[in-house]
Amino acid sequence: MFFATINKPKRLLYLCYIDQVSVVELERGYEELKVLLDEFPTGYRMLTDMSRLESVDLNGVDIIGKTMELLEQRGLEMIVRVVPDSSKDFGFKIIGIFHYKSRPRVVMCETMLEAARVLGL
Numbered sequence: 001m002f003f004a005t006i007n008k009p010k011r012l013l014y015l016c017y018i019d020q021v022s023v024v025e026l027e028r029g030y031e032e033l034k035v036l037l038d039e040f041p042t043g044y045r046m047l048t049d050m051s052r053l054e055s056v057d058l059n060g061v062d063i064i065g066k067t068m069e070l071l072e073q074r075g076l077e078m079i080v081r082v083v084p085d086s087s088k089d090f091g092f093k094i095i096g097i098f099h100y101k102s103r104p105r106v107v108m109c110e111t112m113l114e115a116a117r118v119l120g121l
Helices: 023-038 058-073 092-099 112-119
Strands: 002-007 012-021 044-056 076-082 105-109
Touching: 002 023, 012 023, 023 058, 044 058, 044 112, 076 112, 105 112
Parallel strands: 012 044, 044 076, 076 105
Antiparallel strands: 002 012
């Protein structure tokens, strides 16, 4: 499952990956993000919650890269990822090297509390 929402006053995009995420869910998420970002200002931060993620379909690498490029085009400045188990990063860090040309700041956290502190929430 993939879920996305925004908090305009905090300039924060929240992405949540839960259980097993399929290519279909990633593609649907890309379309949802395009709509969300249309009403969002440039210069925003993103909180990516992977604390409940079990797996991502390996065939989803292309759509993940395309999504990263969309996020960057719309003004992404900072990424805070919650990954309690570093083995469950599923290559997001590596994929990001190829798709984030402006190199937004990336902070890895083990808990949501740590992420909230980094983001000043």
